[in-house]
Amino acid sequence: MGSLANKVALVTGASRGIGRAIALKLGAEGAFVIVHYAAARDRAEAVVADIVAAGGAGCIAGADLTATDGVETLFAAIAAQLEPRGDPPIDILVNNAGIGMGRDLLSISPAEYDAVFALNVRAPLFVAQAAAQRMPEGGRIINISSVVGHMAFGGGFVAYGATKAALDYMSRSMAATLGPRGITVNSVAPGATATDFLGDAMQSEAFVASMAATTALRAVGQPGDIADVVAFLASPAARWVTGTRVVASGGTLL
Numbered sequence: 001m002g003s004l005a006n007k008v009a010l011v012t013g014a015s016r017g018i019g020r021a022i023a024l025k026l027g028a029e030g031a032f033v034i035v036h037y038a039a040a041r042d043r044a045e046a047v048v049a050d051i052v053a054a055g056g057a058g059c060i061a062g063a064d065l066t067a068t069d070g071v072e073t074l075f076a077a078i079a080a081q082l083e084p085r086g087d088p089p090i091d092i093l094v095n096n097a098g099i100g101m102g103r104d105l106l107s108i109s110p111a112e113y114d115a116v117f118a119l120n121v122r123a124p125l126f127v128a129q130a131a132a133q134r135m136p137e138g139g140r141i142i143n144i145s146s147v148v149g150h151m152a153f154g155g156g157f158v159a160y161g162a163t164k165a166a167l168d169y170m171s172r173s174m175a176a177t178l179g180p181r182g183i184t185v186n187s188v189a190p191g192a193t194a195t196d197f198l199g200d201a202m203q204s205e206a207f208v209a210s211m212a213a214t215t216a217l218r219a220v221g222q223p224g225d226i227a228d229v230v231a232f233l234a235s236p237a238a239r240w241v242t243g244t245r246v247v248a249s250g251g252t253l254l
């Protein structure tokens with residue numbers, strides 16, 4: 001039996017990339033996993049099928065988290081899925097859904113700024129607020145931030161980096177609020193990781209090599225590298241870890 005048996009986990013943006021790997025890992029550890037998606041319903045269903053094929057269980061829940069009523073839509077979908085299962089609490093929330101925004105001071109538009117803050121900052125705050133209402137003692141919130149939140153990288157991520165710094169701040173603040181209820185909150189900060197996130201650039205050997213060269217371990221991360229860290233923070237073994245930021249980047253720019 002895995003370390004997360006009888007737990008319910010919600011992973012946002014779990015249809016692909018890092019979120020998918022986290023969903024598979026938490027499912028393999030025994031959690032019932034709610035696989036959230038925005039548009040890619042088929043992919044989310046495939047993730048649940050993979051969890052089930054590995055002996056686990058889960059369901060999908062769709063919502064555009066940039067929409068004003070996105071969090072309401074998400075929790076209505078979750079309620080519909082969990083009600084037949086006896087309406088269990090949500091033990092683990094992984095706020096993973098996020099978009100990149102490669103713009104510097106001179107090129108970013110107000111609309112781009114609003115879009116990246118809506119998904120990367122407003123959504124995790126209000127998803128956590130809603131999840132906290134049904135999270136028991138021993139609960140876990142894990143926010144996926146980025147090394148970019150604390151590194152300027154030449155100025156090309158003026159808003160994206162700010163969203164991730166904001167998310168790290170929110171992790172500490174949430175940890176203070178929820179600690180008395182026995183709930184831990186932490187950030188996990190990946191470095192460059194092989195997903196759709198970096199677009200076609202990941203198809204370029206030269207780009208991958210240049211990213212790998214920025215790390216001490218001389219590689220680009222794989223989604224599973226991040227999922228293993230999240231699974232630890234979600235497990236009972238991490239009960240004394242809260243309000244912190246774990247960097248999982250192979251040692252970026254040491």
Ligand SMILES: NC(=O)c1ccc[n+]([C@@H]2O[C@H](COP(=O)([O-])OP(=O)(O)OC[C@H]3O[C@@H](n4cnc5c(N)ncnc54)[C@H](OP(=O)(O)O)[C@@H]3O)[C@@H](O)[C@H]2O)c1
Binds near residue numbers: 013039041064190191
């Ligand atoms: N990959 C990296 O190099 C890297 C590095 C550091 C940090 N991160 C962070 O890691 C997290 C996951 O990134 P990833 O690389 O796995 O990205 P990804 O492969 O692009 O996946 C993004 C996920 O977010 C969901 N999403 C997109 N727009 C959404 C919206 N409007 N509402 C709700 N969900 C939405 C997508 O759902 P659909 O599939 O349904 O569209 C998808 O599941 C992000 O927070 C990112 O900032 C990534």
